[in-house]
Amino acid sequence: MKPNILLVGNLINEEGQLVKNGYLWIQKDKIHHVGPTNPFSPDAEVTRYDLPQDCIILPGMIDIHIHGAAGADFMDGTQEALEIVAKHLPAEGTTSFLATTMTEDTPVIHKALNAAANFIKQSQCSTAEMIGIHLEGPFISHKRAGAQPKSFILKPDVHHFKEFQKSASDLIKLVTLAPEMDGGLELTKYLSSQNVIASIGHSDSSFLEVKKGIESGVSHVTHLFNGMRGMHHRDPGVAGAALLQDELKVEMIVDGVHASPEMIRLAYQSTGSERTILITDSMRAKGLGEGTYTLGGQLVTVKADEARLIDGTLAGSILPMNVAVKNMMDYTHCSWSDIVKMTSENAAKELQIFEQKGSLSVGKDADITVFTEECDVLMTFCRGELMYHRKGERV
Numbered sequence: 001m002k003p004n005i006l007l008v009g010n011l012i013n014e015e016g017q018l019v020k021n022g023y024l025w026i027q028k029d030k031i032h033h034v035g036p037t038n039p040f041s042p043d044a045e046v047t048r049y050d051l052p053q054d055c056i057i058l059p060g061m062i063d064i065h066i067h068g069a070a071g072a073d074f075m076d077g078t079q080e081a082l083e084i085v086a087k088h089l090p091a092e093g094t095t096s097f098l099a100t101t102m103t104e105d106t107p108v109i110h111k112a113l114n115a116a117a118n119f120i121k122q123s124q125c126s127t128a129e130m131i132g133i134h135l136e137g138p139f140i141s142h143k144r145a146g147a148q149p150k151s152f153i154l155k156p157d158v159h160h161f162k163e164f165q166k167s168a169s170d171l172i173k174l175v176t177l178a179p180e181m182d183g184g185l186e187l188t189k190y191l192s193s194q195n196v197i198a199s200i201g202h203s204d205s206s207f208l209e210v211k212k213g214i215e216s217g218v219s220h221v222t223h224l225f226n227g228m229r230g231m232h233h234r235d236p237g238v239a240g241a242a243l244l245q246d247e248l249k250v251e252m253i254v255d256g257v258h259a260s261p262e263m264i265r266l267a268y269q270s271t272g273s274e275r276t277i278l279i280t281d282s283m284r285a286k287g288l289g290e291g292t293y294t295l296g297g298q299l300v301t302v303k304a305d306e307a308r309l310i311d312g313t314l315a316g317s318i319l320p321m322n323v324a325v326k327n328m329m330d331y332t333h334c335s336w337s338d339i340v341k342m343t344s345e346n347a348a349k350e351l352q353i354f355e356q357k358g359s360l361s362v363g364k365d366a367d368i369t370v371f372t373e374e375c376d377v378l379m380t381f382c383r384g385e386l387m388y389h390r391k392g393e394r395v
């Protein structure tokens, strides 16, 4: 039986306002009360944590684009891989995530989807929660493949997608595709009819082609600036459309490597916290240090903050979510309220789970991240369970 927990400290409430010296009362796996401290005394036994003045309580972070961490990758297609990643993530403040696949041989993708579908059927106690799957490829452009192996790229095809969705027990919530390809608009229309987010990414679309994609249901952009036609003064391309079109939510990898701090600042002036979603796009080397690893069957060398294929192509990141938050605040001077939108609220709304997650509101899942001023994670609760505590060990 989970104890009642009382957190006392600064927090961002459901209206996005900073409440100084507030409280948050967790009962079992839900948020039971939240508000200003005085005069509050819970009428039940609680485990109380009085947080330091420089800390802030936020809704748990949702990473909608992550391939792996701690030596495991979702494309390994095993329960063990899913468990390793899900257990690793609370240490960086992530409480739920979309397991992200990549372009690979079709049977390998099916195996990974199957494994993820089986994993979600388990109770997932004591880990971050896998809330669905992000299918990145194989319906992408050869011209903008990045680190996705070109030999396994497929033409967008509704029938093919349906087979993937069957293997995934309908858990695919987001698809990265290139809508300009033959069959791309048809697949986009089908995805939006099924409430699956159609995201433009690894795409060579011109600005006009992006507009057509939006008319067919594209509503999201995968890792802005990477794997897309960039901005040109006679064709704003995918990057320009991402900045200009208010219909689009925009993923950013804010590690200072995938895009320069200045480009993030420039983009944020257009997208603001309403349209930005911070992601990690991390691969298996996250949390392990420098060395040689694999991604989609290719060798990847990790050095300093970068993971690259032998030819130098960036191959995902090793970025923890809390470092993405720190960088974003450094680059843009955004507020904690903005951070809540970019790490939790926007994703929850887009995935249509805002009734359960995405803000510190009564009745929602007790997914909580406690940050220090320096953007270290002090504590992480996953559905009411303390899963990470900086000073102590995992509990």
Ligand SMILES: [Zn+2]
Binding pocket: 065, 067, 100, 136, 281, 316
């Ligand atoms: Zn990715």
